[in-house]
Amino acid sequence: ISFALLKWNEIRYSRKKGLPPGTMGWPVLGETTEFIKSGPSFMRKQRAKYGNLFKTHILGCPTVVCMDTELNRYILFNEGKGLIPGYPESMLEILGRRNIAAVDGVSHKRIRGSMVSLIGPLAMKEDLLPKIDTFMRSFLNNWNGKTVDIQETTKEMALSIAFRQMVDREPASLYEMFKPALDKLVVGALSLPINIPGTTYYHGLQGRKRVVEMLKQLMEERRSSSKAYDDILYRLLLHSKDSKYSLTDEEIIDSIIIVLFSGYETVSVTLMMAIKYLHDHPKALRELRDEHFAIREKKKPGEAIDWKDYKSMNFTRSVIYETSRLATVVNGLMRRTTDDVVLNGFTIPKGWRIYVYVREINYDPFLYPEPFTFNPWRWLDKDYESHNYCFIFGAGNRLCPGKDLGILQICIFLHYFATTYRWEEVGRTEILQFPRVLAPKGLHLKISNYHE
Numbered sequence: 270i271s272f273a274l275l276k277w278n279e280i281r282y283s284r285k286k287g288l289p290p291g292t293m294g295w296p297v298l299g300e301t302t303e304f305i306k307s308g309p310s311f312m313r314k315q316r317a318k319y320g321n322l323f324k325t326h327i328l329g330c331p332t333v334v335c336m337d338t339e340l341n342r343y344i345l346f347n348e349g350k351g352l353i354p355g356y357p358e359s360m361l362e363i364l365g366r367r368n369i370a371a372v373d374g375v376s377h378k379r380i381r382g383s384m385v386s387l388i389g390p391l392a393m394k395e396d397l398l399p400k401i402d403t404f405m406r407s408f409l410n411n412w413n414g415k416t417v418d419i420q421e422t423t424k425e426m427a428l429s430i431a432f433r434q435m436v437d438r439e440p441a442s443l444y445e446m447f448k449p450a451l452d453k454l455v456v457g458a459l460s461l462p463i464n465i466p467g468t469t470y471y472h473g474l475q476g477r478k479r480v481v482e483m484l485k486q487l488m489e490e491r492r493s494s495s496k497a498y499d500d501i502l503y504r505l506l507l508h509s510k511d512s513k514y515s516l517t518d519e520e521i522i523d524s525i526i527i528v529l530f531s532g533y534e535t536v537s538v539t540l541m542m543a544i545k546y547l548h549d550h551p552k553a554l555r556e557l558r559d560e561h562f563a564i565r566e567k568k569k570p571g572e573a574i575d576w577k578d579y580k581s582m583n584f585t586r587s588v589i590y591e592t593s594r595l596a597t598v599v600n601g602l603m604r605r606t607t608d609d610v611v612l613n614g615f616t617i618p619k620g621w622r623i624y625v626y627v628r629e630i631n632y633d634p635f636l637y638p639e640p641f642t643f644n645p646w647r648w649l650d651k652d653y654e655s656h657n658y659c660f661i662f663g664a665g666n667r668l669c670p671g672k673d674l675g676i677l678q679i680c681i682f683l684h685y686f687a688t689t690y691r692w693e694e695v696g697r698t699e700i701l702q703f704p705r706v707l708a709p710k711g712l713h714l715k716i717s718n719y720h721e
């Protein structure tokens with residue numbers, strides 16, 4: 270029976286002509302278990318057998334995995350040729366069908382335009398930086414003598430800062446009400462899609478329902494009031510009246526949810542891993558501190574960081590890029606074909622997923638000599654950030670619109686953290702790297718004042 274079941278998927282898909290080589294695994298499950306349990310080694314094993322482009326069946330979909338650097342670039346830059354984002358349906362149920370990553374064409378252009386005007390470099394410089402600076406100072410206040418789980422703390426930081434950018438000057442109780450629902454939504458979006466009471470996915474859907482209810486109520490209150498607010502929700506509502514970036518209510522809600530979601534795990538995990546790598550590499554930590562103390566020397570005590578200071582944090586920026594590369598915070602990007610698409614002579618049928626797998630690019634010794642060494646200096650020596658194959662923040666017209674905001678938040682956190690405190694890891698920390706970067710038991714740090 271096992272043999273027949275294993276052959277079932279092979280036979281089912283063998284009728285399609287021109288497919289890349291590979292195996293399809295079990296009916297329904299495909300090769301999802303191997304993928305989730307031992308992703309990177311499973312990928313390498315399949316590549317050794319079938320080459321850089323191979324078929325499989327993961328997360329409920331027939332999928333082609335692409336590990337060819339050049340072809341990955343082609344896919345990311347050619348959405349118009351039938352290669353649109355293809356995140357699983359179950360994820361869209363939680364993040365919303367009108368979220369930016371679920372739409373393409375003109376809708377994508379309009380929603381993206383709106384988002385860039387709200388979180389892009391101009392908004393950051395004029396509006397977001399001073400708020401982030403104030404937030405970080407108060408967030409990092411009074412840590413001397415404490416032992417913190419930096420995994421939990423960076424998550425709390427990322428979620429609460431993103432929330433305040435979206436909805437500001439509301440009573441603090443609003444965040445307390447949002448937080449549990451948001452937590453469920455975020456965890457549920459990345460879980461096994463089994464919708465029965467008690468599962469993480471079920472809770473994720475409930476979380477979304479609650480978040481949508483609260484946002485709708487808030488939008489109603491804001492619309493019936495003449496009060497002006499200094500936050501993204503207020504601007505989205507203003508745009509909706511009359512602007513080329515006008516969004517429907519559903520798009521406004523899904524935009525808020527996707528920004529909260531996108532910035533949450535990426536920023537918190539990158540920051541946690543940067544703190545870990547800096548702890549393990551004292552030379553890099555010394556250079557980072559020198560950079561930040563040099564900034565502080567030019568300022569009065571307590572004076573805020575300005576745009577010029579932020580722009581001078583070149584070594585810190587290199588630490589962030591090197592951390593994202595070495596920890597591979599984003600393993601791959603999902604695309605879906607809207608028609609039969611020919612890639613490297615193979616035909617990828619309409620509706621299949623393409624997994625643009627970028628992990629191995631991060632460890633390519635030709636691109637990054639000694640790829641498993643933490644070496645932030647390499648980003649200063651070479652212009653890797655604008656390298657053709659640097660996909661840390663994606664590429665093409667889906668390049669992360671929150672890239673600079675994420676980097677800014679991490680830079681400001683590290684500025685106050687490294688100039689105020691020392692940190693010592695408590696015990697040895699286990700870090701899992703796939704499918705998500707995670708410290709299963711947390712990353713516990715003993716914090717003390719730097720000047721003591």
Ligand code: HEM
Pocket residue numbers: 354369370381384388527528529531532533535536539593598599602603660661662663664666667668669670671672674675676
């Ligand atoms: C270190 C932090 C971050 C990393 C590594 C990161 C990475 C990425 C990557 C790889 C993509 C491309 C996805 C694709 O092509 O399918 C992306 C897209 C996106 N990111 Fe980020 N991101 C970060 C921070 C942020 C932040 C802080 C925000 C929001 C404030 C954000 C919002 C988004 C959005 C909305 C998209 C979808 C863009 C589109 O579909 O046009 N990201 N991000």
